[in-house]
Amino acid sequence: MASATKLPLLEFKAGRCFRTTGTDIVKPDPIKGLVYLEEEDGLMHFFWKNRTSGEIEDDLILFPGDAELIAVPQCTTGRVVMLQFKSSSQKLFYWLQEASTARDQIILQHVNSLIHSQEDEEEYLDEDAAMEDVEAAPASDSAAAIAPSAAFAPAAPVSSSSANPTTTAPAVAAAAGGSSLTAQQMDQLRHLLGGLQGPQAAQRSNLRLDHILTPGAVAPLLNNPEICAALFPHLPESSERTPEEIQAIVRTPQFSQALISLSTALESGQLGPLLRQFGLGPNAGNGVEGFLSAIQEQAKKDKK
Amino acid sequence: MADSGNWCLIESDPGVFTGLIKDIGVSGVQVEEIYSIDKETLEDLKPVHGLIFLFKWQGRDPASATNQAPIEHDNPDVFFAQQVIQNACATQAILSVLLNSRTIELGEELTNFKGFVSDFPAELKGHAISNSDVIRAVHNSFSRSDPFINEMNDPTSKEKEDLFHFIAYTPINGCLYELDGLQEGPRNHGPAPGDSWLEKVGPIIQERMARYEGGEIRFNLMAVVDDRIKVYQEKVAAYESQLKALQEKEGAEAGAWLKGEIENLQGDITKEEAKREKQARENKLRRHNFIPLIYEILKGLAQEEGKLEGLIEEGRTRAKAEAENAKQRKAAAAAASGGGSDDVDMYE
Numbered sequence: 162m163a164s165a166t167k168l169p170l171l172e173f174k175a176g177r178c179f180r181t182t183g184t185d186i187v188k189p190d191p192i193k194g195l196v197y198l199e200e201e202d203g204l205m206h207f208f209w210k211n212r213t214s215g216e217i218e219d220d221l222i223l224f225p226g227d228a229e230l231i232a233v234p235q236c237t238t239g240r241v242v243m244l245q246f247k248s249s250s251q252k253l254f255y256w257l258q259e260a261s262t263a264r265d266q267i268i269l270q271h272v273n274s275l276i277h278s279q280e281d282e283e284e285y286l287d288e289d290a291a292m293e294d295v296e297a298a299p300a301s302d303s304a305a306a307i308a309p310s311a312a313f314a315p316a317a318p319v320s321s322s323s324a325n326p327t328t329t330a331p332a333v334a335a336a337a338g339g340s341s342l343t344a345q346q347m348d349q350l351r352h353l354l355g356g357l358q359g360p361q362a363a364q365r366s367n368l369r370l371d372h373i374l375t376p377g378a379v380a381p382l383l384n385n386p387e388i389c390a391a392l393f394p395h396l397p398e399s400s401e402r403t404p405e406e407i408q409a410i411v412r413t414p415q416f417s418q419a420l421i422s423l424s425t426a427l428e429s430g431q432l433g434p435l436l437r438q439f440g441l442g443p444n445a446g447n448g449v450e451g452f453l454s455a456i457q458e459q460a461k462k463d464k465k
Numbered sequence: 466m467a468d469s470g471n472w473c474l475i476e477s478d479p480g481v482f483t484g485l486i487k488d489i490g491v492s493g494v495q496v497e498e499i500y501s502i503d504k505e506t507l508e509d510l511k512p513v514h515g516l517i518f519l520f521k522w523q524g525r526d527p528a529s530a531t532n533q534a535p536i537e538h539d540n541p542d543v544f545f546a547q548q549v550i551q552n553a554c555a556t557q558a559i560l561s562v563l564l565n566s567r568t569i570e571l572g573e574e575l576t577n578f579k580g581f582v583s584d585f586p587a588e589l590k591g592h593a594i595s596n597s598d599v600i601r602a603v604h605n606s607f608s609r610s611d612p613f614i615n616e617m618n619d620p621t622s623k624e625k626e627d628l629f630h631f632i633a634y635t636p637i638n639g640c641l642y643e644l645d646g647l648q649e650g651p652r653n654h655g656p657a658p659g660d661s662w663l664e665k666v667g668p669i670i671q672e673r674m675a676r677y678e679g680g681e682i683r684f685n686l687m688a689v690v691d692d693r694i695k696v697y698q699e700k701v702a703a704y705e706s707q708l709k710a711l712q713e714k715e716g717a718e719a720g721a722w723l724k725g726e727i728e729n730l731q732g733d734i735t736k737e738e739a740k741r742e743k744q745a746r747e748n749k750l751r752r753h754n755f756i757p758l759i760y761e762i763l764k765g766l767a768q769e770e771g772k773l774e775g776l777i778e779e780g781r782t783r784a785k786a787e788a789e790n791a792k793q794r795k796a797a798a799a800a801a802s803g804g805g806s807d808d809v810d811m812y813e
Contacts (some may be wrong), residue, residue: 181796240558249781367782367788370759373780379762388765395758397749411762415750418476435785439760453763453777 169208170275172197177209177219178254180239187241189256196255198223198275204447205276207244209255221278222447224248230272232265240265249366346463368449369424376412383407427452471711472601476751477519481607482559490572491563493695495678497688500610502667504695509659510690513663514569514791515635517560518670519555520677520684534643534652543637544579549644549743551629553595556604558631560594561644562572562689565637574599586652598687634669643669693737702732 175196178187193212198205207228209219221228227248233241240257257265306417382388383404392401400406410416428433436445436452445455473483482496494514499506507513537543563569564579569577569580578600578705582593594600600685631743633644657665674684708723766773 302529366784368777368781368784370785372783373776374759374762378766378776382762382765384767388761388768391761392758395755395761397753399749410750411746413750413751415747416755419750419755420759423759430567435756453773454762457762457767457773459771460764464768 169197169199171271172328173241173264174212174258175209175255176258179254180254187254189241193258194255198272207459212225219253219254221253226277230269230276232269241271251366283334366448369421370427370449371417371420373453374411376408379411382410404449471605472550472595473605475551475555475607477555477687478747479566479687480747481751482555483539483744484748485603486563487555487557488606489600490574491546492570492572493692494563494569494689495692496559497690497693499686499688502670502686504664504667507663507688509703510688511660511663512691513660514566514691515633516666516670516688517558517562517631517633517689518627518673518684519558519631520674520682521629521770525563534654535652536648536650537642538650539582541650543642543651544583544590545587545644545651546594546646547581549588549591549595554646555603555630556600557591557594557646558633559580559689560600560642561633561646562635563734564617565635565642565644578591591646607748626654632673634662634666641669642730694734697734697737701727701734708803 173196174193176194179190180187193209195208195212197208197210197358199208200206204224205225207221208217208224221244228244228246231243231245233243233254237426240262242255244253245256257268259265259268261465307443340438389404389407392407396402396406396410400410421465425438427446430446430448432446436455438460439445442458443450443457444451446452475485477671478498479498485611486494486496496517497510499510499516502516542563544645546557546561548557560575563571563575578593578597582590630645630647632646635642635644636657639658640655641652641654645652654665654669670686674682704723708720708727711720711723763773766776
């Protein structure tokens, strides 16, 4: 559960929708929910909370610029939005449950600006003057829309938080290009929905290490004596120190089991300290994908 | 106590159970997996001390059978313990067979344990098992190699509702008993003198299996049997002395059938030895911490340009396909039980 002391950057009432497999039909789930964005340890979290049970059922990390919240106009009976990712073909659908539709557009723009603001942060940091000009216009517009409801944290549009002084600037860009953004996305959307494949509503990546380290994946490595030498010390004591033995071991169910267990532990996000012993950066603690990125970063660094 | 009460998840594998039994100090028995409950299969494995029926299922609890064998309370000849901790229940099912046997050599640890708890009510016996440092330590030594997995749930199960359940069937005082840790007491299925319980038990297990409908169920059947190599060697010794006697009467060419049987048995002994080596190897792998090896392999792959990226992409495809299959299976199950609500048609 989110800690009571943290103010979300944004929240709005929304339910989830699930795509019926094998079709292009998206079914709304009637459960009352809440989408909210929160920054935790420098990462933007996208939460969906079940308002009836109080349980947080979705917790996604949105990397800067990696995701976009798009309106789905094809749905004429409800206000459906889609969270789409650049780094994967994952698509999540939600339907707005806010009583009034007045703020629907602002919600979309605000979510997207928060996602993009992480990218642009450094760029704008020194441009105080530019910020001031820009602050005046959107602040008053959004303040009027936002003030009556407690749903939006005041810090965001008014730029009072020092951690995120630039949220307003990109918001302007988004607001100005608001309508064209949607039109452009509508085209993309028709195209994408037509060709949608794969599972929907996989709320969290189910990628595991055993999906990646198949026996076939390891085989080519074993032609490299240097790499084999790096692997030998980590084989079980009674194993022979040969490439053939390594190949035999990675084919065993016990090795697959170890891959699966490690994947589960990585997804629990609790392994950070354990992984630092390998000299991996902090995103090694962010699930399987984070672990893999950290290893790739480390390899790049070691090359230099 | 450092990890008091913490029982790790172990695999339901005959090599694991055989190793576990040995490490607790029991001698002369092993655990075999069986794939059918027919008479022939069980005949081949005699003497059989008990059967352990273990299953893993998702879904609602089955309706109770209406005409179950009666529960017997307070029979001093029957060791029955209630299940207290889910992860301990495989071990507990095995103990149910071992501690009810009149012939198995239990070793010091279990003999002491049996004496210590003999007067305890069923629930307390269950607690005594879960509090036994020795039994728990041996059990945990067969758990997956990862030091950080403390969960009570199976990390491989994608659903939190996966449940494990083990039931033991064993003859005690000429009657067939069902020892189910989730029940209040042992159930007596009636007289079954000698080996006849092996015939009686088949239909009982089948009826049990039939109760689980509408969910996914996976089950294994294990038999606690005498040490197979010992059994084979005793047969060989018996045939060899028969052969010797026959050849003294009829000459060296006699006894073709006996010679054939002896050869078969020696082949069985060789196979059994190979199986034990394989199981020992697997147990070593289970104990091994693979994290450093996994890390070094990934590092090696990352060093070659684009290699790891490619594998990750392929992995994502596999993962999606797997999730898709799971969803389809779930949808099929849901459809079978009826369902449907308002859709939002994207192309209205």
